[in-house]
Amino acid sequence: MSTGTLTPAPAPAHRDGPAPGAHTPWGHALRTAVLAAIAVCIVLLAFAWPGVTAKVQNLPVAAVGTPEQVAQVASKAPGGALDVRRAASRDEAVELIRTKEAYGAVILGNAPEVFIASAASPAAAQFLTQVGQQMQSQIQAQVIARPQDALGQAAQHAAQGSAPAAPQSPAPQQAPQAATPTVTVTDVVPLSPDDPRGAGLAVAGLPLAMGGMIGGVLISLLVSGTWRRLGAIAAYGVLAGLGLAGILQGWFHILQGSFWANAGAIGLGVVATAAIIVGLNALLGRAGIALGAVITLFVGNPLSSLTQPKEFLPAPWGDVGQWLVPGASGTLLRDLSYFPEASALFPWLVLVGWAVVGAVLIAVGHFRNEPAVAEV
Structure with a gap:
């Protein structure tokens, strides 16, 4: 009867090392909870x-x-x-x-x-x-208080022991007391009769900011190539501008003035936001999308002054908000709708500037990450 060689049992895994399928370490779980709590506090502060x-x-x-x-x-x-x-x-x-x-x-x-x-x-x-x-x-x-003043003068004369000056004989035709x-x-x-409290124009700022973010995220994830991304952003701006202006002006009657000017302002605002998000994504990866969302939603939108004058915010934040896309878009739409005599050059330039910066970031990110790839 032959004796077989015994196969040694596998050595147990080292307790200090992470085994396959092991649970997340407690330290990492707690750090995640702390980061989530900080993020929630930042969101509350922002709004x-x-x-x-x-x-x-x-x-x-x-x-x-x-x-x-x-x-x-x-x-x-x-x-x-x-x-x-x-x-x-x-x-x-x-x-x-x-x-x-x-x-x-x-x-x-x-x-x-x-x-x-x-x-x-x-x-x-x-x-x-x-x-x-x-x-x-x-x-x-x-x-x-006027009759009381007359009584006070009479009392003063009485206290001084002198009679007040005798009134002159009343004029036959005395002028009546003024009303x-x-x-x-x-x-x-x-404001528009369909938006008498201005709530529609104020609330529209958040969907416009979200619209630019949605377009930027989708284009970042689904479209590759510098020129294709720029083309997608431009097409999205045209379509979103016409669609949103149709809703805000043609349906809800919140916006006034020229439909085409309002559509152009909305489209340019959407393009500026989308371009920044796509550009930051091209430069920084997925972290760029998060950074673009923070700039637009958690900084730009609360400082846009759509619900109150920018002067009411602590200095200099009211002016800072006008240099960001949500503030410039809201001011531009308000000017085009209700203040055609006011100069709207500044918000136009702000939106164009952000769109150009986004396009530059898209190009820089593409050529830095793919220097050897020739675009067809």
Whole structure:
């Protein structure tokens, strides 16, 4: 009977080394949880910070009146809320509003008025309406105080032991007492009747930003080749501009003015966002897509000032937001719809600049990663 050679049992795997199919180490799991918690906090800060820190401040407003009256308006504004600039006439004040150099105006004198522009900012219009109500309350308080002033003078004479001056014989025809002035609030540039509170224009900013991101991600993942990617971005901008303008203007009637100008502005905004995401992806890989999303969604959109004037944000973030695609797109659409007399050159240049930067990144990323591949 032969004895077979015994096969030694396999040695157990080393306990310190990761075996195939082993669970994720606790350290890595905890690090992932910490990163996720930090990301959630950043998202909350990005969307909540502008609303929490914003306050009524430095609001450009025109005023028509004497230098003393204009200075009084500025001094009575709480905490530097108004940046008052004097206008020579009522017409000049209206012109400042229509060119977006002022959010409203205060007309002083015998016929006081307050001009607002709800299309520029519903929040600013609401604040200026409250200013008009305060002016009316002050006027009524002054009217009520006039008889009290007369009684006070009589009491002063009595305290001094002298009778007040005898009134002159009443004139046979005494002028009647002037009526109390009424402060009129006029909306110089109102919003569309289909969007009376401006909610549609404010909410449209997020879908426009998301639209550029969706196009950029899909083109990054599904299209290769520099020229093909640029062509896809351009085609996407044309189609998305026409489609979104058709919904916002043709269906919901949120946008006003020229349909083709609005479609061009939307398309250029979508192209700028998509180009940046595709360019960062070409340069950095998948991390570039995440970086592009952060710039657009978590930085650009909260600072876009679509729901409030940029002056209400802590300096300099309101101005910074206008240099990013969401802020420039929102400002451009507002100008094209409601302020045709205002200069829209700056937002056009911002969108073109981002689109060009994205195209350059696409080319640089392609030739850096594939130097030996000749594109057909």
